[in-house]
Amino acid sequence: MFGLPLETTLIMGGGVLFWVGYTLVFYFSTKRWSLEDADYDNPIAEEETQA
Amino acid sequence: MSVELAFLLLYFAAVISIGIAVSRRSSKSEEGFLLGGRSLGAPVTALRLQSTSMSGYMFQGAGGLGYQQGYYSMWYALGDLGGGVINLSILGRRMRKLSHLMGSITSIGYLENRYPSPAVRLVAAPIALFSMFFYVLAQLLAGGQGLSLVTGLDLNIALIVAIGIILIYTFLGGYLAVAYSGFLQAIIMVLGMVWILVATVNHVGGLTAGHEGLAAINENLLTMWGAEGQYLGQWGIIIGAVLIFAIGGMGWPHVTVGHMSMKRSSIARDASLYATGFNLLFIPSAYLIGMLGLLIVPNLDNPEMAIMEIAYVVLPPFAVGLVMAAIMAAIMSTADSLLLQTGTIAAHDIIGRFLKKNMNERTAVKVSRYTILVVALIGLTFALIRPPGVFEIVVFATSVLGSAFVPAYVCAVWWKKANAPGAIASMLAGAVGAIGAELLGLSESMGLDPMLVGIVLSTVAIIVVSLATQKSHPLPPEIVEAVEETNRVRRIPKNLAILQDTALSTQRPMVDDEGIRQHSTDGE
Numbered sequence: 001m002f003g004l005p006l007e008t009t010l011i012m013g014g015g016v017l018f019w020v021g022y023t024l025v026f027y028f029s030t031k032r033w034s035l036e037d038a039d040y041d042n043p044i045a046e047e048e049t050q051a
Numbered sequence: 052m053s054v055e056l057a058f059l060l061l062y063f064a065a066v067i068s069i070g071i072a073v074s075r076r077s078s079k080s081e082e083g084f085l086l087g088g089r090s091l092g093a094p095v096t097a098l099r100l101q102s103t104s105m106s107g108y109m110f111q112g113a114g115g116l117g118y119q120q121g122y123y124s125m126w127y128a129l130g131d132l133g134g135g136v137i138n139l140s141i142l143g144r145r146m147r148k149l150s151h152l153m154g155s156i157t158s159i160g161y162l163e164n165r166y167p168s169p170a171v172r173l174v175a176a177p178i179a180l181f182s183m184f185f186y187v188l189a190q191l192l193a194g195g196q197g198l199s200l201v202t203g204l205d206l207n208i209a210l211i212v213a214i215g216i217i218l219i220y221t222f223l224g225g226y227l228a229v230a231y232s233g234f235l236q237a238i239i240m241v242l243g244m245v246w247i248l249v250a251t252v253n254h255v256g257g258l259t260a261g262h263e264g265l266a267a268i269n270e271n272l273l274t275m276w277g278a279e280g281q282y283l284g285q286w287g288i289i290i291g292a293v294l295i296f297a298i299g300g301m302g303w304p305h306v307t308v309g310h311m312s313m314k315r316s317s318i319a320r321d322a323s324l325y326a327t328g329f330n331l332l333f334i335p336s337a338y339l340i341g342m343l344g345l346l347i348v349p350n351l352d353n354p355e356m357a358i359m360e361i362a363y364v365v366l367p368p369f370a371v372g373l374v375m376a377a378i379m380a381a382i383m384s385t386a387d388s389l390l391l392q393t394g395t396i397a398a399h400d401i402i403g404r405f406l407k408k409n410m411n412e413r414t415a416v417k418v419s420r421y422t423i424l425v426v427a428l429i430g431l432t433f434a435l436i437r438p439p440g441v442f443e444i445v446v447f448a449t450s451v452l453g454s455a456f457v458p459a460y461v462c463a464v465w466w467k468k469a470n471a472p473g474a475i476a477s478m479l480a481g482a483v484g485a486i487g488a489e490l491l492g493l494s495e496s497m498g499l500d501p502m503l504v505g506i507v508l509s510t511v512a513i514i515v516v517s518l519a520t521q522k523s524h525p526l527p528p529e530i531v532e533a534v535e536e537t538n539r540v541r542r543i544p545k546n547l548a549i550l551q552d553t554a555l556s557t558q559r560p561m562v563d564d565e566g567i568r569q570h571s572t573d574g575e
Contacts, residue, residue, distance in 0.1 A: 003262030004273055008122050011275055015129035016331070022133060023327040026140045026320075032540050033144055033317035039543050040315040 055201055058372030059379065063216050065235060066383070070220025070228040077225040081415040082156050084225035085395055086312040089151075091230055093318045097325030099233035099384075100309045101135055101333075102240060104300050107193035107382035109244075109337045114361075115354035117341025121265065121272025123282055124338040130293035131334045134300045135326025139310075142301055143319025145464035145537045146310040152533040152543070155311065158304035158392065159400040162456075165463040165534075167527060168471035169404075176400045178455050178482045179304050183393045184430070186448035190386035191217075192434045197382055200359055201375040210434050213379070218427045221387045222420050226312060229387045236380035241333045243377025247358065248336040250365040251343050264346045272342065291500020299453030299502060301460055305385075305392035390430075394423030447489055447501075454481035454505025458513045466517075467534040470524050473517030481509030 001009045077084045091099070116124040146161075155161035159179060163172040194217070195210030202209065220228045255261040265272045276283040300306045313319065337358065344357040347364050351357055362374045398419040403410055410418060455478045462469035462477075485505030493499040526534075536543065 003259040003266070004122075008273055008275055012122075012125060012129070015125075016132065016335075019133040019136065019327060020331075022140075023136045023323050026136060026323055030140075030144075030317075030320050033320055035540055036144075036148070036542060037315050037317055 053372075054369045055372035055375050058369070058376045059198075059201060062239065062376040062379065066220050066228075066232040067216065069232045069235070070222070070224035072224075073227040073231065074223040077223075077227050078413070078416055080412045081399070081419070083227070084416045084419055085156050085391075085399070086308070087225070087227035087230050089312050090227075090314050091309075091312050091318070092314055093321035094325055095230050095234045096309055096313050096318055097135065097139075097322035098237035098329060099230045099388075100138065100300075100306060100322070101326055101329045102233045102237035102381070102384035103306055103309070103388040104131075104134055104296070104303070104385075105240065105333070105381055106385035107190055107197065107378065109240075109333070110197075110358050110378045110381050111193060111355040113334075113337040114341030114344065114358035115356075117338035118344050118351065118354040118357040120278050121269070121342055122275050123277040124341070125335065126275065126289050126292040127296060128335045128338050130295065130297035132327070132330045134296045134298075135330055136323045137297055138300045138306065139319040139323045139326060142307060142460060142464065143310050143313070143322070144316040144540075146307060146460070147313050147316040147319070148543075149464055149533060149537040150311040151316075152536065153530075157395050157399050158308040158311070159396050160404070161311065162459055162463065162474065163400075163404075165530065166459070166469070166471040166474040167530060168475070171471055171474055172400055172404060174475050174478050175456070175459075176396050178478055179396055179452070180393060182448045182451040182455070182482075183305065183389050183396075184426070186452070187386055187389035187393055187426075188430055188433050189448070190382050190389060191430050192437070194379065194382040194386060195434060197359075197375070197378045200356075201379075207435055210431060213383075214427055214431050214434070217383050217387050217390060218424065221391050222423055225416075225419070226308075226391060229391050230309075230312065232387065233384045236384040237329060239373070239380040240377045240384075241329060243374040243380075244333050244336045244340075246370055247362050247366060247374050248340055250370070251340050251347065251361055254365045255343050255346050261343045261346060265342060268345055272345070285498045287497065287499040287503060288494055291494075291503040294506065295449060295453065295500070295502050298457055298506075299449055302453040302456030303449070304396070304452070304456065305388040307460055308392060390423055390427055393426045394419055397426065398422035450485045450489070450500075450502040450505060451482050453502055454485040454509055455479075456481070457506055458510045462513055462517075464534065464537055467526065467531050468521060469513055469517050470520060470526050472520040472524050473513040473515075476516040477509040477513035480512035481505045484508035 004012070076088070082088060113124065113127070116127065149165065150161050153161065153164040155164045159172055159175050162175050163169065191210065191214050194213035195206055198204060198213045199206045199209035204212070220232060252258050252261060255264060262273060269278055271278050271280050274280065282288055310319070313322075340361060341354070341357045344351070344361045348357065348360045351360060359378065362371050366374060399415070402418060402422070403415060407418070458477045458481070459474045462473075482505070485501045488494070488499060488501035488504040493504060494501065
């Protein structure tokens with residue numbers, strides 16, 4: 001592809017796809033992390049609301 | 052005034068303005084000066100992390116490597132592409148949470164809090180200072196060279212100007228200035244790099260034509276094995292090339308400190324998208340431009356200047372100005388973080404920890420600022436002496452940092468059996484291993500990258516020594532509890548104690564058994 005040898009194309013394409021896949025898997029598999037957000041977001045205001 | 056110079060002056064004015072704008076906010080407390088008040092969102096976290104990691108190497112060493120070795124250089128790019136998401140996914144959330152639980156505000160102090168022993172800081176601080184000083188030295192020198200090239204200034208004067216500008220906004224604004232300017236610098240960097248890539252590909256008649264031109268010069272340039280095929284089967288070198296930027300960043304204190312400054316631990320998720328997006332646009336471009344430079348500016352005496360020389364050929368003057376600003380941004384975004392962290396380690400982790408223990412917040416900020424000033428002046432002095440090749444210095448320093456600190460940072464949040472003797476042994480083994488491998492020339496004689504040697508030794512050391520000293524040096528129960536809590540994804544229970552820096556406890560809301568939030572003001 002683009003005048004590159006097949007081996008180079010496969011290594012480059014595979015490397016890029018691996019990191020894109022890793023990023024997407026990481027992003028979508030960590031939705032639960034937002035459970036912790038309440039510990040950092042505007043605690044005083046929330047405390048007042050709950051009270 | 053030339054258009055190039057106008058772009059540069061505009062850029063300099065922007066970063067100094069950021070320093071002035073945030074200086075009051077940064078002066079209120081050490082946490083404000085060193086961590087930006089732990090207030091940063093995903094875009095700033097991600098782009099600061101990437102611009103800090105990238106350095107002037109991307110516009111100089113990376114282009115030079117592509118120019119000399121063709122697609123072999125892409126091994127570095129393939130590792131670097133995942134550096135951001137690896138760092139954020141492995142350390143991000145956990146380091147933010149654990150540093151919060153332990154009240155840590157510096158990346159070296161964090162290690163001492165997690166591995167409770169003054170010896171940890173006594174070992175970690177000098178290793179970090181040594182490596183980061185050489186790293187910052189390379190960046191300062193590159194900054195002077197870049198400015199000299201663009202403006203025609205004498206190199207010594209350019210060094211003074213470049214270092215002076217970095218010093219002004221870092222001195223004034225601390226971490227917040229470094230982070231916001233890093234965000235701006237990342238945008239300038241990617242714009243400049245993509246612009247020059249498009250112009251370069253267009254200049255050579257398209258990517259396929261460019262590759263065909265390279266093949267006509269030397270077919271090996273299109274393989275992953277070096278211009279002479281010399282890296283074929285040299286897996287020790289290749290794995291090292293991939294690892295150095297893929298996981299090395301997890302051992303760089305000036306990079307990992309970014310996790311501690313995130314507004315929330317979950318910021319790491321969104322930040323990973325920004326980081327990988329930035330990397331895909333920016334990193335391979337640098338190496339590819341360098342390669343195609345063989346067709347545009349052949350026979351360069353100094354291949355590290357390939358990207359700059361190409362810019363002059365393929366871009367109109369106003370775009371050259373943007374690229375030059377991008378080069379300075381890449382250099383300065385790393386130099387400012389290094390300068391801040393080097394000053395922080397000297398001020399907080401050595402002076403504040405061992406020499407002048409009872410500083411109030413404003414005094415501590417002053418000490419940090421003046422230490423940064425002293426480090427910058429020492430760096431300027433060394434830069435005026437002109438140490439050899441930027442690339443070698445950067446790779447050497449980053450290898451030592453990565454080797455010494457990656458296992459210590461990773462095990463801190465992933466392995467509760469990792470203890471102080473293990474961390475100390477790991478840092479020493481990694482640093483000695485990387486330096487020894489470099490001095491013994493193991494990459495040439497045995498095909499082993501110094502970082503690979505260092506990181507294997509440091510990993511083995513932390514595992515073996517930690518396991519061997521579990522009975523003699525058990526972790527305090529509160530640290531074990533904090534690490535276990537870090538492993539869980541849930542709101543922090545109120546019974547967890549804040550450890551060293553009690554002032555930080557005011558940040559952490561607590562939740563009682565009924566789920567009612569209570570905001571601690573006394574650190575209890």
